[in-house]
Amino acid sequence: MKNVETALIHQGNHYNTTKAVATPIFQTSTYLADTDLSAYIEAATATKHPEFYHRHGNPTNSQVAELIAKLENTEDALVLATGMAAISTAILAIVKAGDHIIAQHAHYSGSTLFLKEFLRDYGVEITHVNQTDNNAFEAAIQPNTKLIYVETPSNPNLDITDLTFVGSLGKKHGITTMADNTFASPINQRPSEYGIDIVVHSATKYLGGHSDLTAGVVCGSKEYIERVWRRSLVLGASLSPFDSWLLLRGLKTLALRVRQINENALALAQWLEQSTFIKKISYTGLPTHPQYALARKQMQGFTGMLCIEINGENEAEEFLRAQTILSKLKLFINAASLGGVESLIVHPASMWGSHHSSSQKETSGITRGMLRISVGIEHIDDLIADFQQAFAQL
Ligand SMILES: *Cc1c(COP(=O)(O)O)cnc(C)c1O
Numbered sequence: 494m495k496n497v498e499t500a501l502i503h504q505g506n507h508y509n510t511t512k513a514v515a516t517p518i519f520q521t522s523t524y525l526a527d528t529d530l531s532a533y534i535e536a537a538t539a540t541k542h543p544e545f546y547h548r549h550g551n552p553t554n555s556q557v558a559e560l561i562a563k564l565e566n567t568e569d570a571l572v573l574a575t576g577m578a579a580i581s582t583a584i585l586a587i588v589k590a591g592d593h594i595i596a597q598h599a600h601y602s603g604s605t606l607f608l609k610e611f612l613r614d615y616g617v618e619i620t621h622v623n624q625t626d627n628n629a630f631e632a633a634i635q636p637n638t639k640l641i642y643v644e645t646p647s648n649p650n651l652d653i654t655d656l657t658f659v660g661s662l663g664k665k666h667g668i669t670t671m672a673d674n675t676f677a678s679p680i681n682q683r684p685s686e687y688g689i690d691i692v693v694h695s696a697t698k699y700l701g702g703h704s705d706l707t708a709g710v711v712c713g714s715k716e717y718i719e720r721v722w723r724r725s726l727v728l729g730a731s732l733s734p735f736d737s738w739l740l741l742r743g744l745k746t747l748a749l750r751v752r753q754i755n756e757n758a759l760a761l762a763q764w765l766e767q768s769t770f771i772k773k774i775s776y777t778g779l780p781t782h783p784q785y786a787l788a789r790k791q792m793q794g795f796t797g798m799l800c801i802e803i804n805g806e807n808e809a810e811e812f813l814r815a816q817t818i819l820s821k822l823k824l825f826i827n828a829a830s831l832g833g834v835e836s837l838i839v840h841p842a843s844m845w846g847s848h849h850s851s852s853q854k855e856t857s858g859i860t861r862g863m864l865r866i867s868v869g870i871e872h873i874d875d876l877i878a879d880f881q882q883a884f885a886q887l
């Protein structure tokens with residue numbers, strides 16, 4: 494099975510042992526076991542057994558994991574209840590007290606909290622670097638560095654990390670590398686192809702794609718995924734049978750959705766760039782993006798994520814105008830999250846107000862006039878018309 498579109502429909506179907514064409518929901522916590530006790534012991538100790546007890550595995554979870562591993566070009570994968578469950582369990586399978594992690598200034602807010610507060614309390618050291626500066630990653634390496642953790646494009650500024658550089662840096666120093674590929678999706682970018690060891694996702698976003706589930710996935714070598722699975726057995730964030738089934742169903746149209754989203758976002762970005770109401774626009778698909786050449790090198794599409802800054806006489810006015818636009822837009826829904834079929838918009842400075850200190854906001858580049866957009870699959874003319882009518886009310 495060579496092509497992604499075909500894999501999305503057929504990969505992992507052997508886990509459906511029924512005659513149903515559509516994979517059933519295995520809504521069960523436990524499974525009838527063999528009365529031969531040596532067979533029972535084997536099932537109880539087997540890695541990711543799909544039919545023993547739900548925390549160990551579930552047929553749909555196995556099917557989805559096999560499909561996503563195929564998409565990310567890794568040996569194996571494990572699905573978990575949320576993106577944060579995937580990220581935290583994946584990192585805890587690598588570091589212990591006394592170890593050091595190199596991470597970026599800009600990460601998803603939950604990941605930043607996990608690194609900065611949770612892991613510090615458990616004796617893990619973190620150095621945060623500017624992701625656009627390759628030398629900064631190299632300079633941060635210590636004898637106890639066990640992990641380089643990156644996210645590209647990053648949230649919300651759409652800065653890019655050079656995956657080839659980080660992948661080879663990790664190999665050179667024997668340090669594990671991990672990338673959060675949520676914003677790109679495997680249709681647009683596959684970090685493993687640039688030497689990154691582990692890929693994590695919030696499957697809540699593009700992979701699920703319909704804003705109706707939460708899920709996460711960790712992709713990597715068979716041996717590493719087994720270690721993550723052992724951690725997940727005790728941490729316990731298993732993906733529920735129903736959410737797993739929704740994820741599988743959503744994935745079938747991933748390639749179609751992401752292609753349409755890429756196309757819509759580029760057209761919207763080009764239109765917004767011309768607008769006199771915009772002070773700055775960040776979109777990886779625009780030649781004005783400072784890392785456009787790198788984006789073209791490592792991404793096959795530029796995603797639906799874009800970030801704009803609204804014009805104004807001063808910061809206070811920019812904030813007010815951003816607020817007005819947010820309230821006047823009719824199609825763009827003011828909601829957290831991203832990657833669904835519907836277009837969403839958020840005001841990052843408000844969303845992360847409670848998580849980030851003002852200095853953190855500054856290093857992650859968040860301003861008060863900023864709006865982050867997740868473009869959906871509506872008709873592009875309607876999306877542009879919506880911004881047009883909102884701008885007309887400023
Ligand atoms: C949403 C998100 C997460 C967290 O995922 P949840 O499913 O909400 O736990 C992690 N990383 C990125 C980039 C995200 O956008």
